[in-house]
Amino acid sequence: MNxxxxxxxxxxxxxxxxSLFAVGGANAAIPEMHRLAVDVQHWMTDKQFADIFAIxxxxxxxxVLIVTLIGYxxxxxxxxxxxxxxxxxxxxxxxxxxxRLLTRSSRSRWPAIIQAxxxxxx
Amino acid sequence: xxxxxxxxxxxxCHFLPGPNIVNLSVMFGSRFRGIPGGLAAFxxxxxxxxxxxxxxxxxxxxxxxxxxxRRILAGVSCAAVGLLLSAVFRMMMPLIKRRDLIGLVILxxxxxxxxxxxxxxxxxxxxxxxxxxxxxxxxxxxxx
Numbered sequence: 001m002n003x004x005x006x007x008x009x010x011x012x013x014x015x016x017x018x019s020l021f022a023v024g025g026a027n028a029a030i031p032e033m034h035r036l037a038v039d040v041q042h043w044m045t046d047k048q049f050a051d052i053f054a055i056x057x058x059x060x061x062x063x064v065l066i067v068t069l070i071g072y073x074x075x076x077x078x079x080x081x082x083x084x085x086x087x088x089x090x091x092x093x094x095x096x097x098x099x100r101l102l103t104r105s106s107r108s109r110w111p112a113i114i115q116a117x118x119x120x121x122x
Numbered sequence: 123x124x125x126x127x128x129x130x131x132x133x134x135c136h137f138l139p140g141p142n143i144v145n146l147s148v149m150f151g152s153r154f155r156g157i158p159g160g161l162a163a164f165x166x167x168x169x170x171x172x173x174x175x176x177x178x179x180x181x182x183x184x185x186x187x188x189x190x191x192r193r194i195l196a197g198v199s200c201a202a203v204g205l206l207l208s209a210v211f212r213m214m215m216p217l218i219k220r221r222d223l224i225g226l227v228i229l230x231x232x233x234x235x236x237x238x239x240x241x242x243x244x245x246x247x248x249x250x251x252x253x254x255x256x257x258x259x260x261x262x263x264x265x266x
Contacts, residue, residue, distance in 0.1 A: 017244070018243070019139065019140045019141075020139050020140070021139060021243050021244045021247055022139050022140050022141070023137075023138075023139045023247065023251075024136070025136075025140075025141055025142040025143075026141045026142075027206060027209070029243065030206075031236050031237055031243070032236070032242070032243035035240055035242070035243075039240065048186070050195070050196070050199045051182065051186065051192070051195045051199065052182070053199055053202060054195045054196075054198035054199035054202055055175070055178050055179070055182060055195070055198075056175065057198070057199075057201075057202035057205070058198050058202070059171065059174055059175050059178055060170075060171050060174060061167075061168070061170070061171020061172070061174070061175065062141055062143045062144060062167065062168070062171065063141075064141035064143075064144060065168075065171055065172065065175045068172055068175045068176060068179065069175060069178070069179045069182075072176060072179035072180070072183070073179065073183065077176060080172070080175075080176050080179060081172070084168065084172055087140075087141065088140070088141060088144050088164070088168060090140070091138065091139050091140025091141070091144070091145055092140070092144055092145060092148040092160070092164060094138060094139075094140070095134075095135065095138055095140070095145035095146075095148050095149050096148055096149065096152050096157070096160055098134065098138060099131065099134070099149040099152060099153070100152070102134070103153070
């Protein structure tokens with residue numbers, strides 16, 4: 001993850017990893033996005049990050065699209081697409097398999113065990 | 123999909139990492155038509171906004187330095203931060219109402235670690251989640 005690496009690859013890696021830790025949705029990851037984009041990668045200034053946050057909240061669609069704006073400012077349209085897909089696809093695939101596991105009932109005992117465990121924590 | 127199924131799926135999406143609404147749309151689509159359904163729901167939810175946001179990003183890159191625009195965006199970001207704070211408050215109220223001291227202590231610790239000390243989120247979660255789960259486990263067993 002050094003700064004002379006291809007920026008598109010850095011974007012993909014950064015947001016791909018971040019998505020897996022964004023428990024509680026995209027807004028929970030905003031401090032982490034700020035840390036990486038401003039402090040670690042120096043992609044933008046504090047002020048630009050605040051502007052981008054404002055645009056993402058104002059625009060239609062899910063709030064996760066702040067990553068589209070970060071991607072665009074780093075590497076143009078390609079960066080915007082790569083950042084968006086990196087942030088959405090890994091967890092969407094995870095969600096797909098978890099959903100399938102939980103609906104494909106009786107043969108496996110795991111769904112019942114996981115669901116019972118989750119209810120207990122609530 | 124019944125209301126119960128929807129609630130169950132919605133709760134699951136809050137538990138899983140990543141953008142909740144995107145995950146929900148993929149699960150919803152795949153219930154009906156498998157992988158193509160999930161892809162279609164994803165493309166439908168994310169596609170048009172991405173196009174709009176990309177255009178906004180291009181406009182910002184070109185006109186972001188204009189003074190009036192900077193001041194407009196400063197106002198909007200204040201409002202957006204206010205909305206975010208109100209969402210945080212709504213999530214925190216159940217902990218306060220239940221006098222859930224452990225929950226509030228963990229909340230404060232994670233806030234200090236991520237917000238003030240600027241530690242990396244993955245590291246904080248990998249430490250805080252097992253501790254929080256272990257405490258809940260012990261407490262629930264004590265009650266049951």
